Amino acid sequence: MGVEVVIEGLTKSFGKQTIWRDVTLTLPPGEVSVMLGPSGTGKSVFLKSMIGLLKPDRGKCVINGVDVVTCSERKLYDVRKLFGVLFQDGALFGSMNLYDNVAFPLREHTKKSETEIRRIVLEKLEMTGLSGAEKKLPGEISGGMRKRAGLSRALVLDPEIILVDEPDSGLDPVRTTYISQLFLDVNAQIDATFLIVTHNINLARTVPDNLGMLFRKELVMFGPREVLLTSDEPVVKQFLNGRMDGPIGMSEEKDSATMAAEKAMFEAGHHAGGVEDVTGIPEQMQPTPGVPERGGARRRKDRVMRILHTLPPAAQEGIIESLSPEEQRHYGVQPHHGITSQRGQLPTEDVAALPGSGWREPRPVTDTDRVPPPYPQQGRP
Numbered sequence: 317m318g319v320e321v322v323i324e325g326l327t328k329s330f331g332k333q334t335i336w337r338d339v340t341l342t343l344p345p346g347e348v349s350v351m352l353g354p355s356g357t358g359k360s361v362f363l364k365s366m367i368g369l370l371k372p373d374r375g376k377c378v379i380n381g382v383d384v385v386t387c388s389e390r391k392l393y394d395v396r397k398l399f400g401v402l403f404q405d406g407a408l409f410g411s412m413n414l415y416d417n418v419a420f421p422l423r424e425h426t427k428k429s430e431t432e433i434r435r436i437v438l439e440k441l442e443m444t445g446l447s448g449a450e451k452k453l454p455g456e457i458s459g460g461m462r463k464r465a466g467l468s469r470a471l472v473l474d475p476e477i478i479l480v481d482e483p484d485s486g487l488d489p490v491r492t493t494y495i496s497q498l499f500l501d502v503n504a505q506i507d508a509t510f511l512i513v514t515h516n517i518n519l520a521r522t523v524p525d526n527l528g529m530l531f532r533k534e535l536v537m538f539g540p541r542e543v544l545l546t547s548d549e550p551v552v553k554q555f556l557n558g559r560m561d562g563p564i565g566m567s568e569e570k571d572s573a574t575m576a577a578e579k580a581m582f583e584a585g586h587h588a589g590g591v592e593d594v595t596g597i598p599e600q601m602q603p604t605p606g607v608p609e610r611g612g613a614r615r616r617k618d619r620v621m622r623i624l625h626t627l628p629p630a631a632q633e634g635i636i637e638s639l640s641p642e643e644q645r646h647y648g649v650q651p652h653h654g655i656t657s658q659r660g661q662l663p664t665e666d667v668a669a670l671p672g673s674g675w676r677e678p679r680p681v682t683d684t685d686r687v688p689p690p691y692p693q694q695g696r697p
């Protein structure tokens with residue numbers, strides 16, 4: 317099973333430029349989480365900080381009891397072995413064919429024989445639908461195939477945490493859905509913890525168990541997908557609908573004067589872009605028939621039902637409605653009636669330790685809030 321990642325108060329700056337501050341969240345083991353955020357909000361910096369490629373100014377990122385922010389180089393080396401990383405372009409070596417690219421980590425970091433390496437490489441290439449493409453060079457294949465090859469390579473050392481940086485970059489919407497399906501199938505097969513950073517709305521709506529968003533140098537929210545997908549926060553709604561109408565501007569954040577001027581323009585009939593208001597919780601994508609059930613999804617159900625009473629009402633309702641009648645009876649809940657009894661929970665040790673629901677009452681408006689209304693605070697222990 318994948319491991320839990322506990323991030324507390326993580327803050328990163330480059331010189332005087334703060335990228336994000338006080339980020340606190342937990343990635344539950346074996347679950348798929350997505351981090352959204354407008355361009356430049358530091359999503360890639362966040363991934364790099366998790367694997368110790370960048371050093372945060374303060375805070376913790378604890379994996380298997382090791383804090384990657386403060387641990388020794390030796391420990392960091394060990395922790396990094398738990399990660400598989402899929403970079404935007406697959407980060408393949410252009411002069412090596414796919415077989416050698418995928419074999420590379422095994423040849424570099426293990427003492428396995430070439431026979432054993434061959435078995436693993438062919439297995440991972442098959443998992444990602446690339447059987448038969450071993451001899452191709454990265455320059456001879458499509459962007460989608462390059463990403464799948466990058467995923468094959470990320471899988472060869474049996475990672476427990478898989479980080480994915482913008483899987484949709486350079487892909488059309490259909491190929492993006494195919495690679496999303498692949499992530500869920502891989503997650504079902506190896507039960508690794510996934511964190512995908514993206515600004516792809518379709519992916520965010522239909523793939524993850526948990527959804528978060530970075531904006532204004534903060535983690536706006538992080539929690540079960542239903543919380544963000546039913547949120548009334550202007551920044552979340554604007555982002556999920558891809559519209560100009562809202563706090564996110566051309567270069568990250570609008571000031572209040574720009575907000576007011578644009579609001580008047582939209583009220584006068586100017587098209588704010590995006591599609592019509594898309595709301596609600598679409599069904600989550602499932603592993604392909606024939607692929608095992610996702611252990612992470614099963615555990616998540618229990619975990620979320622435990623914190624159900626702490627979530628906003630719309631998210632609670634969405635979660636209850638997503639359960640089968642049998643599950644609703646099992647958990648003692650009913651649509652439109654909420655929690656009717658407390659039954660059917662897993663023993664504590666089978667459920668991820670979470671620092672909280674990831675949702676808090678919105679903080680009060682202060683003079684420093686240039687864009688009302690304020691956002692809920694991130695989850696804290």
Ligand SMILES: Nc1ncnc2c1ncn2[C@@H]1O[C@H](COP(=O)(O)OP(=O)(O)OP(=O)(O)O)[C@@H](O)[C@H]1O
Pocket residue numbers: 330335353354355356357358359360361362515
């Ligand atoms: N090594 C670095 N040194 C200085 N600044 C950096 C460094 N890496 C990233 N930045 C800055 O950090 C900010 C966040 O960058 P990052 O690439 O993480 O954003 P992002 O959310 O992933 O954006 P996008 O969605 O466009 O990929 C940017 O302003 C970038 O210029």
